[in-house]
Amino acid sequence: MAPATTAPSAGGPGDIVRATAADLAGRLAAGDVTSEDVVRAHLDRIAAVDGAPGDGRGVAAYLHVSGEEALATARDVDARRAAGEALPALAGVPVAVKDVVVTRGTPTTAGSKILRGWVPPYDATLVERLRAAGMPLLGKTNMDEFAMGSSTEHSAYGPTRNPWDLARTPGGSGGGSAAAVAAFEAPLAVGTDTGGSIRQPASVTGSVGVKPTYGGVSRYGLIAMASSLDQAGPCARTVLDAALLHEVMGGHDPRDATSLADPVGALADAARSRDVRGLRVGVVRELTGEGFSAGVTASFRAALDLLADAGAEVVEVSCPTFAHALDAYYLIMPSEASSNLARFDGMRFGLRVEPSEGPVTAERVMAATRGAGFGPEVKRRVVLGTYALSAGYYDAYYGSAQKVRTLVQRDFASSFEQADVLVSPTAPTTAFPLGSRLDDPLAMYAADIATIPANLAGVPGMSLPSGLAEDGLPVGFQVMAPARADERLYRLGGALEALLDERRGGPLLASAPDLPARPDPSAARPEAARA
Ligand code: GLN
Numbered sequence: 001m002a003p004a005t006t007a008p009s010a011g012g013p014g015d016i017v018r019a020t021a022a023d024l025a026g027r028l029a030a031g032d033v034t035s036e037d038v039v040r041a042h043l044d045r046i047a048a049v050d051g052a053p054g055d056g057r058g059v060a061a062y063l064h065v066s067g068e069e070a071l072a073t074a075r076d077v078d079a080r081r082a083a084g085e086a087l088p089a090l091a092g093v094p095v096a097v098k099d100v101v102v103t104r105g106t107p108t109t110a111g112s113k114i115l116r117g118w119v120p121p122y123d124a125t126l127v128e129r130l131r132a133a134g135m136p137l138l139g140k141t142n143m144d145e146f147a148m149g150s151s152t153e154h155s156a157y158g159p160t161r162n163p164w165d166l167a168r169t170p171g172g173s174g175g176g177s178a179a180a181v182a183a184f185e186a187p188l189a190v191g192t193d194t195g196g197s198i199r200q201p202a203s204v205t206g207s208v209g210v211k212p213t214y215g216g217v218s219r220y221g222l223i224a225m226a227s228s229l230d231q232a233g234p235c236a237r238t239v240l241d242a243a244l245l246h247e248v249m250g251g252h253d254p255r256d257a258t259s260l261a262d263p264v265g266a267l268a269d270a271a272r273s274r275d276v277r278g279l280r281v282g283v284v285r286e287l288t289g290e291g292f293s294a295g296v297t298a299s300f301r302a303a304l305d306l307l308a309d310a311g312a313e314v315v316e317v318s319c320p321t322f323a324h325a326l327d328a329y330y331l332i333m334p335s336e337a338s339s340n341l342a343r344f345d346g347m348r349f350g351l352r353v354e355p356s357e358g359p360v361t362a363e364r365v366m367a368a369t370r371g372a373g374f375g376p377e378v379k380r381r382v383v384l385g386t387y388a389l390s391a392g393y394y395d396a397y398y399g400s401a402q403k404v405r406t407l408v409q410r411d412f413a414s415s416f417e418q419a420d421v422l423v424s425p426t427a428p429t430t431a432f433p434l435g436s437r438l439d440d441p442l443a444m445y446a447a448d449i450a451t452i453p454a455n456l457a458g459v460p461g462m463s464l465p466s467g468l469a470e471d472g473l474p475v476g477f478q479v480m481a482p483a484r485a486d487e488r489l490y491r492l493g494g495a496l497e498a499l500l501d502e503r504r505g506g507p508l509l510a511s512a513p514d515l516p517a518r519p520d521p522s523a524a525r526p527e528a529a530r531a
Contacts, residue, residue: 013041017184018510021093021241024187028081028092035074035081035092039136042094043067046138046185049515053142054158059515061160061170061180062139063099064107070094070136077134090244091134096186098177099140100147101232102221103127110223111143111155111173114373115350124221125256126190126232126249133248138186141176145375146341147197147225149173150447153438154377161434162205164473164512168431171201171447177235178205182509188245189235194225195329196427196451198233199463203426203476206465206508208242208493209235211451213483214458215260217246218253226336227258229329229455237509239464239493243267246486262484270487271494277311279492282419286322287450287478292428295469300425303466303477306499307492317418319411324404325453330445331388331401332456338385341378344370380441409457416482421492424450426463426476454480462489464497465508474508 016038019027027033046065051058077092097103100110102120104127109115123131130137144154152160152175160175162168163183170179177189178201191198193211202209210233217232224230234245250264283304288297308314345362346352346369353368354360374382388397415422427447437443454461459480466477477496481488501507 013044016041017045019187020238021090021187021236021244022238024093025089025244031081035077035136036071038092039070039074039094039138042138042186043070048517049183050185052157053155053160059161059163059166059179059183059185060158061141061176061183061185062096063109063111063142063157063176065139066106066137069106070138073131073134073136077136080134088133088248090248092136093187094136094138095130095245096138096141096177096180096189097127097130098174098189098191099143100192100223100225101127101190102223103137103140106137106140108140108223109156110147111145111157112373112375112378113156113351114344114369118350122221125218125253127221129248130190135248141174141180141189143176143197144173145378146223146337147173147192147194148337148377148381150196150200150444151432151434151437152176153434154375156375159434162431163515164206164431168433168473169204171204171427171431173197174235175201178202178207178209181235181237182207182512183515187237188241190232190245190249191235192222192230192232193451193455194229194231195333195455196448198235199451199461199476199478200427200447202235202463203465203478204431204474206474206512207235207237208239208462208464209233210242210246210462210486210489211454211460212246212250213260213460213486215256215258216262216264216460216486217249218256218259220253220255224340226333227340228336229333231455237507239462239490239497240268240271242462243271243490260484265487267487267490270490273491274495274498276307276492276495279312279421280419281307281312281314281492282317282415282422283314284322284415284422284424285316285318286320287424291446291449292425293430293469295471296425296427296429296475299467299469299475300477303496303500304423306503307496310495310499315419317415317422319408319415319453321404321407321411322453325408325456326445326449328401328404328408329448329452329456330384331397332405334381334385335388335398336385338382338389341382344373346370377441405456408453412453412457412459412482420481421488422480424478426450426478430469430471430473430475450478457483459483460486460489462493464493466496466500467504467508
């Protein structure tokens, strides 16, 4: 028997949490539902299926739920709507935010013990924009510590579980954001993507995730991992919903020196256009075949056939340097991360540990704090990055990696002369079991083999579900476009999603297994991220 919390009933809470953001926006505007109802339905759903990371039950998508604050925003939006005020499109539609994005007054940990209990005094620009759009913030989502990982198992607070199978990972680092939308615990979520952390979790949870063009969404207020690669973007259940959130978050920000001057573009219109006739779709030869599981490959090929039948021109392109992208990434990313993470010194934010004996000097406090506050994957990357940047090795490691980065950019440039968009599977496999790659960093890193090239080149990428593999788990289809041409992702993604929905008779996530209601949803959330 399906648990009451997941059974859709017309107009009831189940119906609300299963609605798309676009649908909720329409119902809110028409006065069919209030934002307070919508937020309450989501808080109930979270209480029923989430549980906190570390308690061993539930999805554990959230590190912190800000129920009271979300309800206050909702009531404010409802009052303004009742007074006849013209409101932004997503006003009253709630959203969850990855815990690497700073939120004024709400704990922000980046999944790390070193920031346990830290409450930022300011909002990231993208958070300011969500608030200005009247979107209630449901809470902060779980992630690998400092966004380093592909499974959320490197979160200091315990892993998030995949709603399709609670024994598997939801991907990472933004597994919490992807799982929240896939488990109907939020209609929309914000993620960040340095090497695939929005797209790979979307792939393995059957949701949609977009890494915008580098500079398209402000990085002001993101806790930096690798500044030349980091981008925030939308997580959603449909391509149109992702476009609507992207339009809210994106656009120029003078507080981010790498922010593009361009306006964000008509992304929702592109998502609705559903016309791929004449669009040249380039299949990246190096991101197919060997290394990709049979089920992933079959789903990818079937989606290509649908696109060809709908009038797209499917061609093959070759990007030989993509074979070296992962290696270059694992030099550039740790180099930048080792520098960015130097700010966690026990003096300014969060944790401070004094040495148990001997003098309390700045250096010894720093060493004790970082030793206790950082997890093993973070330490591994700080060491790797410091080594790659050190005198005598800089040219051989960091310098060579930057040359590879330039070659990857050239491969993209020549491929985009032959194709309007490039496509590949998003991840080589479906969701892997919790624990299966924890002892093998290289196997973990391989999850991002197809997503990293876009970060190195700064081009936008999307993952949308192409179907299920033979193991019954979702497969992601990746679309990449030239820098500043994000609307092409939405044009192809919206059309492919419509073709797939028509063939399978509805959205993929509608076929996800029902989640068991947690045995004791009233049990106090441990508030893992609180001091
Ligand atoms: N999984 C990749 C890593 O561990 C990507 C992380 C990310 O995009 N934040 O570096």
